[in-house]
Amino acid sequence: MTEVRHIPCGACGADEPRPIGAPRASAEARAAAPGWEQMRVVRCARCGFYYVDPMPFWSDDALQALYGAEYFVQESPWWHRQRTEVNPRTRLEAIARYGGISGGRLLDIGCGQGYVLEHALQRGWEAWGLEPAQVWAHETAARLGVQIWAKRVEEATIPEASCDVAFSDSVIEHLPEPLAMMRLARRVLRPGGLFFLVTPNAEALVNHFRHVFFRLAGSPRAPFIEPLSNPYHIVGFTPHSLRVLAERAGFRVRRMWVRHGLESWRKERGWASSRLKSLTLMPALLAGELSGRGTTIDALLSLA
Numbered sequence: 001m002t003e004v005r006h007i008p009c010g011a012c013g014a015d016e017p018r019p020i021g022a023p024r025a026s027a028e029a030r031a032a033a034p035g036w037e038q039m040r041v042v043r044c045a046r047c048g049f050y051y052v053d054p055m056p057f058w059s060d061d062a063l064q065a066l067y068g069a070e071y072f073v074q075e076s077p078w079w080h081r082q083r084t085e086v087n088p089r090t091r092l093e094a095i096a097r098y099g100g101i102s103g104g105r106l107l108d109i110g111c112g113q114g115y116v117l118e119h120a121l122q123r124g125w126e127a128w129g130l131e132p133a134q135v136w137a138h139e140t141a142a143r144l145g146v147q148i149w150a151k152r153v154e155e156a157t158i159p160e161a162s163c164d165v166a167f168s169d170s171v172i173e174h175l176p177e178p179l180a181m182m183r184l185a186r187r188v189l190r191p192g193g194l195f196f197l198v199t200p201n202a203e204a205l206v207n208h209f210r211h212v213f214f215r216l217a218g219s220p221r222a223p224f225i226e227p228l229s230n231p232y233h234i235v236g237f238t239p240h241s242l243r244v245l246a247e248r249a250g251f252r253v254r255r256m257w258v259r260h261g262l263e264s265w266r267k268e269r270g271w272a273s274s275r276l277k278s279l280t281l282m283p284a285l286l287a288g289e290l291s292g293r294g295t296t297i298d299a300l301l302s303l304a
Helices: 027-032 060-066 077-099 115-122 134-144 179-188 205-216 239-248 262-266 273-280 282-291
Strands: 003-005 017-021 040-044 050-053 055-057 105-109 126-130 147-149 163-169 189-200 251-259 296-303
Touching: 017 050, 017 205, 027 060, 050 055, 077 115, 077 163, 077 189, 077 251, 077 262, 077 296, 105 115, 105 179, 115 126, 115 134, 126 134, 134 147, 163 179, 179 189, 179 239, 179 251, 205 282, 239 251, 239 296, 262 282
Parallel strands: 105 126, 105 163, 126 147, 163 189
Antiparallel strands: 003 055, 017 040, 040 050, 189 296, 251 296
16 A cells, blocks of 8 residues: 655755645546645755655555556657657767767666667667566566666665666656665766766746646646646656755766756647647746756766
């Protein structure tokens, strides 16, 4: 059964939560999280990290239900190409250009359907994966013929100092204790290794715009993270809180990019309500992208 309990800030460790609002909850999350009605989105007064309080620690059954075969089905063809081809290629090129590593062994933490692993293999890397969702771990391992641990981050037994690069795209925001991922990455990296991390920017300008809109409409909903509905982001980083966490775990931030947003309307399949809502947010999305308050944070970290 899913455990639900209060925990301190996952970035800096302080216990100074400031309530922001209530999350919406899907039927799956309501079934998986006892006491979901009492959960609130909070922001750490010390570092600005967003999280849900009390925090759900998903059971294995809940994890498979929330992140099963239906998790990616609503994406548009454009976003599928971005996610499977453009983004993996761009980020591997960034590792080579800004980190000076273009080969060796790469560990993809939360490898999902394995597209980063696939591109790494095409470039001559040796590739390993870690994926807690059983359906994706087994399918990706069979498709690519690579080693994938079907484990949670906290349970991973990957050999110490065995990798040149650790990579994780849009995974850390799903973890109740993100420090565990940072410690895993640090443990598996060889001296001189790099960690390339991608996560949504909870502090994106569009999120503040939506927050004001909800308040004016009389809604308590907090749009900074979606802990109890797809995509089940139970924590949310700002550039500052991500830097705080990285340094706490023994990393140094080599480069950090905050970008994207304008293309959000193209992610959803069809012209359903979610896509139309993104179009109405276009001014805020554009302003955020141009001002450095976009929707995505990419960070290149090295061992301190």
